[in-house]
Each structure stands twice: as C-alpha cells, then as structure tokens.
Amino acid sequence: MMLGGATARGVSLIKLLPPFRFRFKHSSALSKTICFQVYSTEASPGIERVTHEVLKEFLATVENAPTSNAKVYYGYIDKIRKAGNLSVASKMLEILNDKNIVVTLDVYNLILVEASQKNDIDLSSQVFRKLLLSCESPSATSCLKFAQAFSKVNDCVELLRFLEEISEITCSSTSSFINKIIFAFAKCGQRDKSLVIFDHLKRQGYGLDLVTYNIVLDILGRTGRVDEMLDVFASIKDTGFVPDTVSYNTLINGLRKAGRFDMCFVYFKEMTEKGG
Template sequence: MIFCAPISMSLSRFHFNFRYPTLLTSICLRAFSTEASLDKERMTCEVLKEFLAIVENTPASVPKVYFAYIDKMCKTGNLTSASQVLQILNDKNIVVSPDAYNFILVEASQKNDIDISCQVLKKLLLSGESPSATLCIKFAQAFRKVNDYVELLRFIKEISETSCSSIPFINKIIFAFAKSGQKDKALMIFDHLKRWNDSCLDIITYNIVLDILGRTGRVDEMLDVFASMKETGFLPDTVSYNTLITGLRKVGRSDMCFAYFKEMIENGNVPNLITYTALINVFGRAGNVEESLKCFRDMKLKGILPSMQIYKALIHNLNKREKFELATELSEEMNSSSTCLSGPRDLRPKRRIFMSGCQSGC
C-alpha cells in the first residue's frame, strides 16, 4: 500500500456506532492519520481513489464516513478534494447533509476562495436542495475581498438560465450579499439579471433592491427601480410601498411620502404598523402635528395596535408645539395600555416578508 506510516489512532476515537468493512477501516485511519509523510498531492489522489472504492462497495447508510472525509480535508485546507468528494457523492446519488456543504463554504469563505464557493453551491443546487439563507451568506462572504466580478456574474448567469425555479435562490443571493455588507455587488447582480434574464426576477427581488437603496440613501435610484418594477408588470405590494415611504422619510421627502401613501391606498394595498410609523414620523418632523394625529386615529380605527415608539414620537412633537394637554393625555393612554402595545419585532418584519417567496431554509 502507498501509506506506510505507523498508525497511532484507534477506531474508538471516531465514535461511530456501526462496523465498517476492512477497507473502510483502513481508509478512515489513513485519512485521519497525522503521521503520513507522503507528498500531499499524492496522498490526496490515493485517498480519493480509495474513497471512490468505498462508495462503490459500501451502502449509502454510512453518511458519517463521508462527512469525516470532508471534515478532514477542510481542516487541512484541501478544499478542492473536499469538493471532489461532494461530486463523487452526487454522481452516485448519495444524499449529503447540508452541513457538509456548509462546512466547505465556511472554509472557502475564510480563505476568500470564490472558485470553490461557486463549485460547492452549484453542486448543492444540482442535488435538488434549496440552499438556506445561512449558506448563501457564507457564499457571499467569500467575495468580500474580491473586486473582479467576472466569476460571480458567470455563476449567477449560469444559475439564472437553468429554470424559473432559480428565482428564490437568486433572491437569497442578492439578500445575502447585502446582508454581508456588499450592497454594491447585490445591486450589480440585480442590474445584470435585468439585462440577461429578467424572468428570474419577481416582486420579492424588487422589494429587496428597494430596501438596499433606501437604506443607503440612494433615493433617486430607488424611485427609478420602483417605476421600473411597475413598467415590468409587477404590482407593488404593501412591502414595496412601506420600503419606498421609509426610504423617502429618511431623507425628509415628506411630500412624496404622502403621495405614495395615497397611491398605496388607491391601489388596494392595506397599510400596516410600519406604514403608519413612517408617516407619523414624517409629519412629526415636518411640524405637521395635525396630520400625525390623523394617521394615529386612522390606524387605531383599523385595529392596528400603536407601538411605544409611535406614542413617544407623538408626545415629543406635541410638547414641541406646546400642546401640553394633549401630550399628557397621550402619555396617560400609553402608560395604561403599555402591556398591549405593538413591540419592536412588529416593526422589523422586512426580512421575513422579503424572503417569504423563498423555499424553506430561510
């Protein structure tokens, strides 16, 4: 045999609860031995060769063995071989736990290895699995120090041309790049998909992009994307309008906030706590306390529970306008109903709504 170093490890170290064939036992020991003195490439070649023999002769009911190989190869920095193990398993229709893909993507992310990241995520997609949001974020993190977008765009284009079922995945990827602090790359993916294959975009894609632009204060671009969405044939939903109004509020465009609120109502979209919170803040900052109170009454009539944030904003603005009596009334109302007010979680449903069109795993 090609491995001749002494073996100092015992099978008990692996804590596997089933018996392996003689060949499997031998290879497990060799794959994990730190005393091997052979050249790394030669050793990898032999391990992969014998691993293939294991796959051919061992039932697929021993997934821990396969994960053990992947785990060891990742820990020794041999990500290419780990990816090859995945390919062998996929070719043999052996189901691999998403944990194995995640393990390689974590290592590839830390090494900024975009080639391996693309290979592994592609293998996961071809296996029929839906990558989780966490896996997509690990994929995106591998590109943090990469300024060459060619490989990323090639990967996205290839995936987008497979089928319309790639839409949830595309949404996760765009969201993942934004979530990992790479908003420009997220927007670039969106922009190129509009040119290449806009059938891979849906209302959720546009809502994610609107949020990215709104958070970065790129209001003019946000308005362009909103107009483009309608021109493409997508009807804005409540999330679309909330994102637009919130983005406009941040830059003080109160006139446009109210205009889009009216459009939202006319188009049959139902305003919620996020809508009214944005509007009350807009009118309050503009000194228009009357409109703020009108929105406040309107939301209560519709059965929407106010939040502590809304009460505090109204009280603050009323005091600034020297409407002390009304501010005191609201303060007492807030204190008496504090146990049944909307909480912070009700003001942060965006990620859940944005990703609601994705498959399980978000």
C-alpha cells in the same frame, strides 16, 4: 507565493505528495480511477497516511454502502478539511454527486464556510455549483458563505458569468435562488454587488419577481439612493407586477430616512387608495 493555503513564511512548508489513486466500480460495471492530488506539511508527517486512509474509507463506503447516513460522509469530508485539503474535499463532493448520493446541506456548507474564510472564490464557486447540481435548494447560509468569499473581489465580471451559468442549471425556482443571492451579498456588506447582479439579470431577462424588487428597494433605501429607489419602484409596474404593501412600506421608509416627507405622504396616499 501561496501553495495549498500556506505562505513561504509560514511555520511549515507545504509540499506536494504523489497523486493518490483509487479504483472503484460504477453501476455500469465499468471501473473508474479517481486521482487525488494531496498536500502535506513538514510539521505534520502523518498527514499523508491519514489522508490516504480517510479517502480509502470514503471511497469504500461510496462503493459498498452508498446509502450510509449523511453524517458518515460529513465526517469523512470534515477530516479532510481539517487536514487542509479543501480541493480534495471538493472532489469528494463531486464523487457523491456522480454516484447520486444525497447528502445534507451541512456537508456543502462545511466547505463553503472554509472557502469564505480564505476568500477562495474558485473553490467556493466549485462547491456552490456542485450543490446546485445535487438539486438541493441552497439555504440562506449557503448563499451567505458563497457571497462572503467575494468580499475582497472588486471586479464583478466573473461573478456575473458564474451566476448566469448556475441560474441555468439550478433545480430550484430561479427567482427564489436569485433573491437569496442578492440578499446574501447585501447582508454581508456588499450592497453594490447586489445591485450589479440585479441590474445585470434584469437586462438579461432572467426570472425576477416582486420579491426581488422589494429586496432591491430596501437596499437602495438603506443606502439613501432615493432617485434609484424611485426608478426601481416605477419599473415594477413596467414589468407587469403590482406593488404590494411591502413595496410601498419599503419605499416610504426609505424616503423617510432620506427626509423626503413630502413624497412619503404621496405614496402613502397612493397605497391607501389601492387598498394597501
């Protein structure tokens, strides 16, 4: 049975420590009690003390010096991460968001990397949501680490539900965000999930752009799915977009790899006639 990221056969046994509570004041003059559930190991008897000390320093900094350098917050969260308390690290990000404290993408990526290595989709989703709520634009690295957490998940139902939710709350361009996600899943070897995301969001009428279609054309071309590639290319015009040079070149390269040289000539001629 898994508990706190370790197995019963592991070197040490994970135990649940009493919740750690810390009270601090909001700008509204109302106080709030933060309750952290902390995990410890018998092999590290000092982990409880270290964790509590780091949390006290972190919360004191949030309350008394919220504009501290982002490296300071990175350091606190990194110490908690190294202690194996990823859920606590996620809670720390939530507090920073609640207090409108801006930190760099490195802080979020720190936990996303760990979550992807553990294939922890719940934690990865929590942190990714916090990243979007911070109004930071997710980097390619953030999206890639998020996608990697789903590498051992076959069912896309929860993934699609989550993407629908965060597509509505993202402060960045919706199409740009979707493009990064689709590309990230393809880059880490989950091309089928990329195509499922594309098909679902297309049916739901989400903001796709020409870049989205070009990315999908490339995915289909690399996997030799010629008929689907041709259908996607044809649907570009149905959406009101005009295929550009990237669209044509991607299509032609995919056809060439599949040995469809006759069609390569047809689309090359069409591209040149359109001034491509």
